Each structure stands twice: as structure tokens, then as C-alpha cells.
Amino acid sequence: MTTSDFQHDIPRLTGDAVLLAPLAERDRRELEGQLPESSRRLLQSENDAQPMSPASFFVQAGIQSLPPWGIYNRHSARLSGICRFAAWHLQHRRAELAFAADGSPRSEGLLLEALRLAIRFGFTTLEINRIESFCLAGNPATSGAAQGAGMTREALLRGYVRDDDHSGNRPAWHDVQLFAILRSQWSG
Amino acid sequence: MANTSIFTDLPTLETERLILRPPRMEDDESVFAYASDPVVSMHTVWETHRTIDDSRSFLAMMLEFLKHGEPASWAFVERSTGRMIGTGGFGSWNQQHARAEIGYTLGRSWWNMGYTTEATRAIIAFGFSRLSLNRIEAYCFVENHASARVLLKCGMQPEGLLRERIHSKGAYRDLNVFSVLRSEWAP
Ligand SMILES: CC(C)(COP(=O)(O)OP(=O)(O)OC[C@H]1O[C@@H](n2cnc3c(N)ncnc32)[C@H](O)[C@@H]1OP(=O)(O)O)[C@@H](O)C(=O)NCCC(=O)NCCS
Numbered sequence: 001m002t003t004s005d006f007q008h009d010i011p012r013l014t015g016d017a018v019l020l021a022p023l024a025e026r027d028r029r030e031l032e033g034q035l036p037e038s039s040r041r042l043l044q045s046e047n048d049a050q051p052m053s054p055a056s057f058f059v060q061a062g063i064q065s066l067p068p069w070g071i072y073n074r075h076s077a078r079l080s081g082i083c084r085f086a087a088w089h090l091q092h093r094r095a096e097l098a099f100a101a102d103g104s105p106r107s108e109g110l111l112l113e114a115l116r117l118a119i120r121f122g123f124t125t126l127e128i129n130r131i132e133s134f135c136l137a138g139n140p141a142t143s144g145a146a147q148g149a150g151m152t153r154e155a156l157l158r159g160y161v162r163d164d165d166h167s168g169n170r171p172a173w174h175d176v177q178l179f180a181i182l183r184s185q186w187s188g
Numbered sequence: 189m190a191n192t193s194i195f196t197d198l199p200t201l202e203t204e205r206l207i208l209r210p211p212r213m214e215d216d217e218s219v220f221a222y223a224s225d226p227v228v229s230m231h232t233v234w235e236t237h238r239t240i241d242d243s244r245s246f247l248a249m250m251l252e253f254l255k256h257g258e259p260a261s262w263a264f265v266e267r268s269t270g271r272m273i274g275t276g277g278f279g280s281w282n283q284q285h286a287r288a289e290i291g292y293t294l295g296r297s298w299w300n301m302g303y304t305t306e307a308t309r310a311i312i313a314f315g316f317s318r319l320s321l322n323r324i325e326a327y328c329f330v331e332n333h334a335s336a337r338v339l340l341k342c343g344m345q346p347e348g349l350l351r352e353r354i355h356s357k358g359a360y361r362d363l364n365v366f367s368v369l370r371s372e373w374a375p
Contacts, residue, residue, distance in 0.1 A: 081351055092353065092354050092360075093355060094352075094353060108250075108332060129352060129355075130352050132353075154348045154349060154350050155347045155349070155350060155365050156346055156348060157325075157365070158347065159367075159369045160287065161285050162284065162285045162286060171322075171367075179285065180350065
């Protein structure tokens with residue numbers, strides 16, 4: 001498999017209750033309106049956020065991001081969240097699995113199944129060794145999903161993200177929890 | 189986006205025993221002297237330098253970064269001898285979230301004299317005052333007790349252990365992550 005295989009096309013992954021399918025542009029816009037700002041930003045890979053410069057090109061040459069999947073209820077076809085392999089470091093065989101969900105109680109189970117499917121895809125098809133997720137501290141829905149999908153909490157990164165959407169206010173800083181699962185720890 | 193004024197014209201920092209100045213191509217032999225030492229590079233992500241061309245490429249890359257206003261390392265010069273003994277500075281700089289990562293390397297003859305701690309304190313102060321950072325972070329291999337000690341002495345706090353995060357020199361390596369926040373920085 002070459003690394004560019006999934007740059008533009010990602011496969012549909014089907015679970016019991018969930019369908020991961022490439023996110024339609026219309027769905028992406030709609031979802032972005034529903035997600036809290038903090039989740040929207042975490043969805044963005046750091047690569048997307050930074051314009052390319054010579055140094056960052058050098059650093060990012062071996063880093064790729066896959067397009068986002070929509071997390072769909074398989075039966076109702078309703079969109080309830082989004083997840084994505086961002087910042088796939090080829091040399092280190094590590095990738096960030098970024099995700100967010102609409103926060104409704106029903107979407108929690110779908111998110112969990114979605115993460116399990118994505119993790120399986122990462123370990124088997126992408127042959128990644130380490131999958132990590134950054135979750136805002138104090139958000140039990142996302143950290144619970146990460147842990148439910150088998151990830152281990154490894155670090156609390158203090159003051160890691162800035163919330164600057166409240167114009168006029170002082171910037172607010174948020175701590176981020178780093179979760180990760182290794183291929184050797186994954187039970188399939 | 190790079191802030192071109194700061195790094196294109198990287199200021200020289202002075203500490204009690206060191207001068208931190210922009211690197212130069214003429215530092216090639218000094219860099220090669222320590223970067224070719226496997227005892228030094230066993231703790232670094234970069235490979236041991238095999239020929240002086242490796243050291244020249246490293247310096248050329250640093251100069252290229254600076255030319256474009258991107259963060260790069262300072263050369264550490266020992267005041268008493270005028271010798272260039274190591275490098276250190278900012279690696280990645282995320283301006284959106286006002287955080288940056290620091291790193292450093294010192295020639296083995298100068299280890300355990302407090303030099304890196306002295307230089308790193310000056311670099312952290314620069315990051316908070318001139319780059320307006322909120323968070324300065326550092327990652328080191330878990331076996332690198334000397335580096336962890338430097339970070340603790342500089343007021344950083346350990347935040348966790350990242351398993352197999354880097355593949356370097358044929359193996360997956362665990363990293364410790366440390367940080368210091370602007371709000372807790374007391375120079
Ligand atoms: C890490 C490094 C830069 C430290 O530089 P330095 O100038 O010797 O650091 P300092 O003298 O300021 O402090 C070193 C501290 O580590 C301690 N130390 C050294 N070796 C140690 C060991 N094996 N175990 C525990 N502590 C150790 C020293 O005692 C000292 O602490 P102290 O002041 O409390 O006694 C240097 O060892 C180096 O270049 N290593 C190879 C490259 C590298 O590791 N780079 C960093 C990658 S993250």
C-alpha cells in the first residue's frame with residue numbers, strides 16, 4: 001500500500017449501528033454549525049491550521065492527513081459526528097485520530113463504535129503503530145469514548161489550546177488530555 | 189505564519205558563562221565534534237553525524253529556517269574559551285495556540301556543569317517575553333535522565349509518558365513530556 005492511497009478517498013467502514021463514510025461537504029457545513037467551537041478546532045489537524053513555510057514543509061514532509069469520515073447512524077442515516085486520521089507521521093508510524101460528536105446521548109454509542117472501527121482501520125490497513133487522540137480536559141464524553149475504545153490516558157498537556165472565539169475577552173487556555181493506543185495493546 | 193522580525197534577526201542572548209548567538213556555517217567543525225559522538229546522539233532524534241557534510245547540512249537548515257523567520261537553535265558559546273559547545277532553541281512554534289517546543293544538545297566534555305540549564309532558562313525567558321508564548325514544552329526519551337533533570341531545574345513540570353511516540357535509530361521510543369506555563373514562570 002502506498003501512503004497516497006487514502007489521501008483523497010477513504011473507504012466506508014460499517015459496524016453494527018454505525019457507518020463511517022466520507023463526509024459530504026453539505027454535511028460538514030451542517031455539522032460545524034452544531035459542534036462547539038472547541039471540538040471544531042480539535043477536528044482540524046495542526047497541519048491544516050498552519051500555512052506552509054520552508055521549515056514547516058521540512059517538518060511536515062512525512063506527515064499526511066486523511067479526509068474526515070462522517071459518523072452516521074447506519075439505520076437512520078443521520079449524521080452524529082466526525083472522525084479523522086490527522087497528522088499521520090509515516091516515519092514514526094503514528095497518527096492522530098481526531099473526533100467530535102454532536103453531544104446527544106444517542107451519539108455516544110455511535111462514537112464509541114466509530115472509534116473502534118477507525119482504530120481497526122489504522123492498525124490493519126494503514127499499519128500504524130500508535131494512534132493518539134487529544135481530548136479537551138473536562139469533557140467526559142470525548143475522554144470516555146477514547147477510553148472505551150481502548151485508549152490509555154498518557155498525559156495532561158496544560159494550557160495546550162487557546163480559545164479565542166470570545167472576541168474582546170482575554171484568551172482562555174484549555175488543558176488537553178492525550179490518549180493513545182499501541183498496536184501491541186490492541187485486542188482487535 | 190512566521191513572525192519574520194524575531195527569527196530573521198535572531199538576537200544574541202547572554203548568560204553568566206555563555207553567549208547564545210545565531211549559528212554560522214563556520215561552526216561546522218564544532219558541531220561535528222559533538223554530533224558525531226554516539227553517546228550524545230543516542231539521546232537525540234537525529235542520526236549520528238558521519239561526515240562533516242552532515243554537520244554542514246544541519247547548519248544550512250538552521251540558517252534557512254532563520255532566513256525565513258522560522259524558529260531555529262542558537263549556538264552556545266563558552267565565554268571563557270570562545271568555543272562553540274552546543275546548540276539549543278525552539279523547534280516547533282504553534283502561533284495559533286502560543287506554544288513552542290524547545291530542545292538542546294551539548295558536547296560531552298561540557299556535560300554536568302550546569303550549562304544547558306543556564307542556556308535553557310534564557311531561552312524560556314525569551315519565549316515568554318519575545319514570542320509571547322503561553323506554554324513551552326519539551327520532549328525527551330525516558331532514559332534521558334540528564335535532560336529531564338535540566339527541564340525540572342528550569343521549572344518545567346512532567347506531564348506524562350508517551351509510549352512509542354517516536355521511531356528513532358531502529359526502535360520505537362517512549363517520551364516524557366514537560367512544560368512550563370507563562371503563569372508559573374519565575375525567572
Ligand atoms: C541533556 C544535556 C543537554 C544536559 O546538558 P548539561 O549541560 O550537562 O546539563 P546540566 O549540567 O545543566 O544539568 C544536568 C543535570 O543532570 C544530572 N544528570 C546527569 N546525568 C544523569 C544521569 N545519568 N541520571 C540522573 N541525573 C543525571 C546532573 O547531575 C545535573 O543535575 P544536578 O544539577 O541536579 O546535579 C546533555 O547531557 C546532552 O547534550 N545530552 C545528549 C543530547 C540530548 O540528550 N539532548 C536533549 C534531547 S531531549
